[in-house]
Amino acid sequence: MKLTSLVVGADGSPASRRAVTWAADRAAEAGASVVVVTALDVNTQFARDLPPTGMENWREALRRDLRTTWVAPLADAGVSYRTLVVEDS
Numbered sequence: 244m245k246l247t248s249l250v251v252g253a254d255g256s257p258a259s260r261r262a263v264t265w266a267a268d269r270a271a272e273a274g275a276s277v278v279v280v281t282a283l284d285v286n287t288q289f290a291r292d293l294p295p296t297g298m299e300n301w302r303e304a305l306r307r308d309l310r311t312t313w314v315a316p317l318a319d320a321g322v323s324y325r326t327l328v329v330e331d332s
Contacts, residue, residue, distance in 0.1 A: 246273040253279050253313045263313060267320040276323040279314050281305065283330045 251266040253259040263279060270277045283302075309326045317324040 246270075246275045248276045248278060250278045250280060253281050253309065255308055255313055259313070260316070264316040267316040267322050270317070270322045270324075271320045276325070277317055278325055278327060279309065279317070280327045280329060281309050281313075283328065 246269070249266045249270055251259075251262050253263055263277075266277050266279075269275070283305075306326075306328060309328065314324055314326060
């Protein structure tokens, strides 16, 4: 069976950078694409939403980092990828 896509989690940490780099290497070898996912958990992120005026700012910064910095190893390797933010409801 041919590998067509990989899913990797990212949160901006050094460990997730290594995971994205690993996924980039495997995807480049296989000619696969990668989906990079970050998850927001209401229990751990709640404090970041106070005061409400800052809520969109940190979420937009997270999305920007996910689309740029966190996927840099994939872009550098020429691997096709997409990003996804999943929020707990």
